[in-house]
Amino acid sequence: MTVRLAARDLTFRYDASTALLEHWSAEFHAGEVVAVTGPSGRGKSTLLYLLGLMLRPASGQVLLDGHAMQARRDHERAAARATQFGFVFQDAALDPSRTVLDNILETTLYRGERRRDRVSRAEGLIEQMGVGLRRDAKPGQVSGGQAQRIALCRALIGNPRVLLADEPTGNLDPASSDVVVEAMHDQASRGAAVVVVTHDPVLVARCDRKLEL
Numbered sequence: 396m397t398v399r400l401a402a403r404d405l406t407f408r409y410d411a412s413t414a415l416l417e418h419w420s421a422e423f424h425a426g427e428v429v430a431v432t433g434p435s436g437r438g439k440s441t442l443l444y445l446l447g448l449m450l451r452p453a454s455g456q457v458l459l460d461g462h463a464m465q466a467r468r469d470h471e472r473a474a475a476r477a478t479q480f481g482f483v484f485q486d487a488a489l490d491p492s493r494t495v496l497d498n499i500l501e502t503t504l505y506r507g508e509r510r511r512d513r514v515s516r517a518e519g520l521i522e523q524m525g526v527g528l529r530r531d532a533k534p535g536q537v538s539g540g541q542a543q544r545i546a547l548c549r550a551l552i553g554n555p556r557v558l559l560a561d562e563p564t565g566n567l568d569p570a571s572s573d574v575v576v577e578a579m580h581d582q583a584s585r586g587a588a589v590v591v592v593t594h595d596p597v598l599v600a601r602c603d604r605k606l607e608l
């Protein structure tokens with residue numbers, strides 16, 4: 396199996412306090428959906444930020460397709476994030492001043508694709524996720540569950556090689572959760588490594604593997 400993303404010997408602390416992660420290693424394969432579980436406050440979201448190149452560890456490496464990303468400069472890490480990663484934040488983190496459609500399109504702005512093509516892909520995703528919204532709705536007008544699925548659309552539209560999702564089914568009923576799980580497996584079947592932080596046992600059971608933090 397191809398190792399898409401690897402953590403090697405990661406140590407991380409926010410301040411002088413005890414380390415949240417200490418010499419932590421794991422591999423995430425192309426085609427695989429991995430659940431990360433563990434008690435609240437253990438550092439699961441932090442791990443996703445490290446894997447997603449938003450934080451730098453005190454020591455250790457994150458490797459994307461075998462390339463060490465730690466020593467790269469900020470703009471190179473940002474470029475990798477924009478082109479290779481999709482991220483679903485725990486609170487969806489939609490921009491309230493822009494429409495749902497523009498929130499989803501945000502990550503595709505610099506890809507040199509025609510707007511018409513990007514819009515039709517976004518609309519396909521909105522439909523697939525069963526969000527049931529006018530595309531000119533603003534995030535203030537959507538429910539928590541709709542916001543989560545919109546955030547997933549935004550993460551998927553760039554066809555990421557790595558999809559990192561923090562509690563993506565936290566606000567969802569079982570039918571909507573199902574759609575989200577299917578979408579994550581679809582992305583894995585396109586060759587992505589998918590890492591999902593969750594407390595939801597139903598979601599864990601539908602992942603290929605579980606890592607306990």
Ligand SMILES: Nc1ncnc2c1ncn2[C@@H]1O[C@H](COP(=O)(O)OP(=O)(O)OP(=O)(O)O)[C@@H](O)[C@H]1O
Nearest residue numbers: 409410415433434435436437438439440441442592
């Ligand atoms: N920016 C920050 N600065 C300082 N401490 C932080 C920061 N972000 C998180 N922490 C602390 O780090 C610890 C781990 O937080 P994190 O959100 O990674 O845990 P988690 O396992 O995802 O928790 P939950 O399951 O409740 O979402 C917590 O004690 C939290 O208070």
